[in-house]
Structure formats: C-alpha cells, structure tokens
Amino acid sequence: MGKSTIGVYGMGVMGQSLALNMMRHGYQVSVFNIDYDVTETFLQTKISDEKVVACKELKEFVDSLEKPRRVFLMVTAGKVTDLVIDQLKEYLEEGDIIIDGGNSYFKDTIRRFRELRECGLHFVGTGVSGGERGALEGPSMMPSGDPEAYQYVEQIFTDISAKAKDGAPCCAYIGGDGSGHYVKMVHNGIEYADIQIICEAYDLMRHGAGLSVEEIQQVFERWNKGRLKSYLIEITGKILKKKDDETGKYLVDVILDKAGQKGTGKWTSMEGLDIGAAIPTIAESVFSRYISAQKEERVRASQELGVDLSVNIDDKEKFIDDLEAAVYAAKICCYAQGFELLKKAAEEYEWTLDFGQIAMIWREGCIIRADFLEDIKAAYDQDEVSNLMLSSKFKKELLDAQKAWRRMVCYIVNCGIYAPALTSTLNYFDGYRCARTSANLTQAQRDFFGAHTYERVDKEGIYHTIWEE
Ligand code: 6PG
Numbered sequence: 001m002g003k004s005t006i007g008v009y010g011m012g013v014m015g016q017s018l019a020l021n022m023m024r025h026g027y028q029v030s031v032f033n034i035d036y037d038v039t040e041t042f043l044q045t046k047i048s049d050e051k052v053v054a055c056k057e058l059k060e061f062v063d064s065l066e067k068p069r070r071v072f073l074m075v076t077a078g079k080v081t082d083l084v085i086d087q088l089k090e091y092l093e094e095g096d097i098i099i100d101g102g103n104s105y106f107k108d109t110i111r112r113f114r115e116l117r118e119c120g121l122h123f124v125g126t127g128v129s130g131g132e133r134g135a136l137e138g139p140s141m142m143p144s145g146d147p148e149a150y151q152y153v154e155q156i157f158t159d160i161s162a163k164a165k166d167g168a169p170c171c172a173y174i175g176g177d178g179s180g181h182y183v184k185m186v187h188n189g190i191e192y193a194d195i196q197i198i199c200e201a202y203d204l205m206r207h208g209a210g211l212s213v214e215e216i217q218q219v220f221e222r223w224n225k226g227r228l229k230s231y232l233i234e235i236t237g238k239i240l241k242k243k244d245d246e247t248g249k250y251l252v253d254v255i256l257d258k259a260g261q262k263g264t265g266k267w268t269s270m271e272g273l274d275i276g277a278a279i280p281t282i283a284e285s286v287f288s289r290y291i292s293a294q295k296e297e298r299v300r301a302s303q304e305l306g307v308d309l310s311v312n313i314d315d316k317e318k319f320i321d322d323l324e325a326a327v328y329a330a331k332i333c334c335y336a337q338g339f340e341l342l343k344k345a346a347e348e349y350e351w352t353l354d355f356g357q358i359a360m361i362w363r364e365g366c367i368i369r370a371d372f373l374e375d376i377k378a379a380y381d382q383d384e385v386s387n388l389m390l391s392s393k394f395k396k397e398l399l400d401a402q403k404a405w406r407r408m409v410c411y412i413v414n415c416g417i418y419a420p421a422l423t424s425t426l427n428y429f430d431g432y433r434c435a436r437t438s439a440n441l442t443q444a445q446r447d448f449f450g451a452h453t454y455e456r457v458d459k460e461g462i463y464h465t466i467w468e469e
Contacts, residue, residue: 003066004030004053006156008074009084011038014128015074016046017135018101018160023050025159030054032061062091068122069096070153077102085112094120097149101128103264106185109178110349113145122149125177127184129366130162138162140365141171142187142358144180162365170365174358175351182345183358186338189268189282191367192261193334193421194232196285200419201327202236204408205320208417209313213240213250219320227328230370259289268341275348277341280428281334284420291418309416319411325404330425332398335376336388337428343386356380389432398429 004027008019011033019042022029028051033039036056043054055061062069069092075084081102088098098121100109109125116123127142128135141161143150150173161171174180205211205219217240224233242251265286272279291298313319339355346353359376362368379391388394409426412419431437446452448467456463 001028001051001053004028004051004064005066006030006070006072006153007032007055007061007065008072009033009061009088010074011042012074013132014101014135016042017132018072018074018128018139019052020046020050021136021138021160022156023052025156027051027156027159028053030061030064032058058087059091062088067093067096068152069093070099070156071097072099072101074101077104078108081108082112085116089116089119089121092121095122097122097124097152099124099126099143099153100181101126103127103184103188103262104181105267106178106182109144109181113177117146122146122152124149124153125179125181126157127174127180127187129184129187129362131367134162134365138170138365140187140361140369142174142180142183142361143171144174144176144178144183146176147173161361162369164360164363168360170361170363172354172357172361175346175353176349179345179349179351179353182349182351183342183353185264185267185271186341186345187362187366187368188264189279189341190335190338191232192265192268192285192289193281193337194230194331194368196281196288196421197327197330197334197425198232198236200417200422201323202240204323204412204417204419204422208311208411208415209316209319211316213252217241223324223327226324227372228324228331230372231367232370256295257292258295259292261286261289265289268338271345272337272341275341275344277337277344278428278431279337279341281330281337281421281425284424288418288420307416309414311411311415313411322404322408322411325401326408326422329398329401329405329429330422331372332394333389333425333429334421335372336394339376339388387432389429402429 006022006027007030008015009032011031019029019031030053031039032055039054053064055064071088073081073084075081081100081104085098098116104125113123113125122145124143124145128139130139138161141157143157157171158169161169163169174183202216205216217237220233220237220240224237240252244251244254247254265282269279269283269286272283342353342355356377359373363373375393376388379385379388379393383391385391389398405426409423412423443454447454447464451464453462453464
C-alpha cells in the first residue's frame with residue numbers, strides 16, 4: 001500500500017467515525033491510537049474493504065503519510081491535545097499540517113497556531129459539529145488557520161462534510177488562527193439557548209397547560225412542519241415518543257432533571273462578558289443547567305417556597321399558538337445574540353468573518369441545523385444589517401409575534417414556571433429596541449459615589465458634578 005492521504009490520531013467514537021467517513025470517500029487513511037487495542041477493535045468491527053493503514057507506533061504513523069503530512073487530531077480537548085502535539089512535533093517536518101477537530105477552546109487554538117508556526121508547522125483548528133453520526137455521515141465543519149494550509153485539506157473536508165439540500169458542502173474556511181473553534185463555540189452557545197427554549201416550551205405545555213406527553217409530542221411534530229422546523233425540534237418529537245423498557249412510562253418522565261454540560265456554553269457566555277456582547281439567552285441557558293444541577297436543594301426549597309400559582313388556561317389551542325410565536329421570536333433573538341457575538345469577535349480578534357456563509361454551513365450536519373439558517377443568510381445578503389433583528393423579514397416577524405410572546409411571558413410570571421430563556425429574551429428584545437434606558441441614572445449614581453463622570457444628551461464632553469456640598 002502506498003502512502004495515506006491523511007492520518008487520524010485518536011480512535012474514540014468521533015475519530016473512528018471521521019476516519020470511516022474519509023475512507024468511504026475514497027481516501028486512504030492511516031489511523032493511530034495511544035492504546036493499540038482500540039485500533040484493533042476498530043479494524044475488526046468497522047472495517048471491511050476500506051483503505052486503512054493501522055499504526056502501532058507514532059513514527060510509523062507519521063511515515064505512512066504523503067507529504068505535506070495531514071494529521072487530523074480527534075483527541076480530548078485541553079491538555080491531551082497539547083501533549084499529542086508535542087509528541088507529533090518530534091516527527092513532523094516543515095510544511096506539515098496538524099488539524100485539531102476537537103472542541104478546543106479558541107484561545108488554546110490561537111496559542112497552538114502561533115507556537116506551531118514558529119516550528120514551521122501549519123495548524124488548522126477545525127470546529128466539527130454533528131456528534132458521532134455527523135462525523136460518520138457528514139458533519140458541519142468550521143476550519144481556520146492559514147489559507148495556504150487550508151488548500152491542502154479543503155478537498156477532503158468538502159468531501160466528508162454534510163451537504164445542504166442545494167448540494168453545497170457544510171464546510172467553509174472561516175478565517176485566521178482560532179476563528180473556526182470560535183465559531184464552533186458560538187454554535188454551541190446557540191445550541192444551549194435553542195435547547196433551553198424548547199425545554200421551556202415542553203414544560204409550559206406539560207406543567208402549565210397540563211397536556212399529556214402524547215399531546216406535546218404531536219405539537220412538536222406539527223411545529224416541525226412549520227417555521228420552527230429544525231433538528232432539535234425534530235428530535236424532541238422523537239424523544240417524546242420513547243417509552244422506558246423497565247417501567248413502560250415515557251422515558252422523558254423517568255429521566256432526572258439534572259442537566260450536564262461540558263463547558264462550551266460557559267465559554268460562550270464568558271466570551272460575551274469579556275468582549276462586551278449582550279448574550280443573555282445563552283448565559284441564562286448555562287445558569288439554568290446550574291440551577292437544574294441543584295436538584296436536592298430545589299426539592300427542599302419547593303417545600304419552603306412553593307405555592308400553588310396555577311392559572312387556568314381556557315383555550316389550549318390559543319395557548320399553543322402563543323407559545324409557538326414566543327418560541328420563534330426568542331429563537332430569532334438568540335441567533336441574533338450569537339451573530340452579535342461573532343460581529344464583536346471579528347473586531348476584537350481581527351478576523352474577517354462572513355456571517356451569511358457561517359449560517360450556510362450550519363444548515364446541515366450540525367446540532368442547530370435548520371431551514372431557518374437560509375433566512376439568516378438572506379437577511380445578511382439583502383439587508384446588510386448590523387443586527388439580524390433589524391432585517392426586513394425578522395423585524396416583521398418579531399413585531400408580529402410580540403403580542404403573543406408578551407401574553408406568554410405574563411402567563412409564565414403569573415404562574416411561576418421557571419422559563420428564563422423565554423422571559424429574559426423578551427427583556428433583551430425590549431432593551432435592544434429601547435431608545436432611552438435608565439442608564440442615565442446609573443451614570444449619575446456612579447458619578448455621585450465615585451466621580452466616574454458622565455456624558456450629556458445636549459452637548460459633547462465629559463462631566464462631573466459635585467452632588468452634595
Ligand atoms: C456538536 C455538539 C457537541 C456536543 C456538545 C454537548 O456540535 O456536535 O455541540 O459538541 O454534543 O458539546 O455539549 P454539552 O455537553 O455541554 O451539552
């Protein structure tokens with residue numbers, strides 16, 4: 001067998017799936033895992049006549065690759081990635097390319113990009129979304145680094161990535177150094193918010209309107225035929241069908257209400273705070289996972305602070321229609337927040353980001369995939385807006401939805417159901433469309449107690465007042 005086109009380092013589920021995806025597109029792939037037994041099992045269980053070179057030693061792995069060598073890392077993000085890069089540096093030569101497809105923190109990617117450039121190596125930090133199945137059948141891919149190195153991986157990435165309905169690959173060069181992982185991080189932040197909004201809608205139907213799981217399942221199926229159509233709405237409908245083998249109950253009813261997280265939503269929220277982008281729906285979604293994790297304390301507090309505030313709903317169909325409008329409006333705002341963060345990041349890190357193109361590569365393969373992303377692309381193309389909420393389509397839809405959304409938030413507040421995404425997003429919307437906020441008083445207070453100065457509405461300059469003699 002000749003040299004392989006690419007090597008995959010790391011034979012976890014994602015690495016295996018990605019390697020198979022490459023082989024199924026006709027590429028000869030070398031594979032390496034620190035524990036060869038894992039590679040052996042992969043060969044025995046997943047490989048039939050694919051072109052694969054399984055390597056036991058790292059040197060053998062590197063030597064098996066055509067030059068410039070392409071090594072795709074699918075290892076645990078963080079220290080392990082640094083460790084693997086250090087090992088690889090011993091064998092790679094100038095011009096070789098390391099690709100990191102893990103969920104790496106973008107600041108690590110920027111650092112690795114710079115360090116490797118000093119050694120003459122290229123580094124292509126690549127956001128990969130879609131989980132195990134996406135990796136096998138076509139993920140959404142967000143590569144970044146130097147354009148020169150990208151040329152060497154472009155064809156492979158384009159081949160293995162998901163394809164949108166129009167046939168376009170869900171992969172595009174994002175920009176410099178860590179921008180690919182940044183865009184993936186924002187994808188995950190939006191994923192958190194989208195999930196939270198959907199879960200609140202489920203909870204409002206279940207514990208507000210008192211619908212059965214079957215009824216809610218049908219609502220999600222219906223919503224998936226309309227403007228909310230998306231992977232997350234679709235899987236929610238499927239989840240609500242599933243029964244538990246042991247108890248015969250709906251599985252959703254036996255799952256403990258404690259949400260896990262691996263940290264990408266937290267990174268997105270921290271980044272919003274760091275660079276001054278208001279992304280409250282994403283942050284609230286992270287907080288809601290923290291609150292969910294305090295199960296025992298919540299149970300205790302419900303005994304101390306719980307009161308029955310239930311509000312009777314006369315017209316359930318109207319309630320569901322209002323909820324659909326609230327979910328859709330909140331969804332527009334949470335995507336607007338994600339893209340606002342990207343806009344600020346482009347300035348902060350000096351990246352040239354194409355927002356429409358980012359929306360296009362999220363159309364398939366990734367977790368937030370939805371037809372709705374076509375509308376985002378169209379909004380950027382047609383209106384050249386500074387914020388998605390100002391595009392002609394979304395502006396109209398937000399204005400059309402707001403009455404129903406407000407009714408839903410009144411209901412949420414009155415009956416005391418925890419729905420932070422739907423409520424805080426309406427506040428965000430109101431803040432965004434508010435020509436004059438109460439920050440004038442904030443400024444006066446800051447100037448009063450700390451001489452922090454203020455600006456005036458009627459003339460230029462910086463002012464300070466002696467508030468009390
Ligand atoms: C993806 C997912 C993937 C992973 C999330 C889960 O795009 O394929 O986002 O990266 O499923 O990281 O995140 P939490 O465990 O934090 O919910």
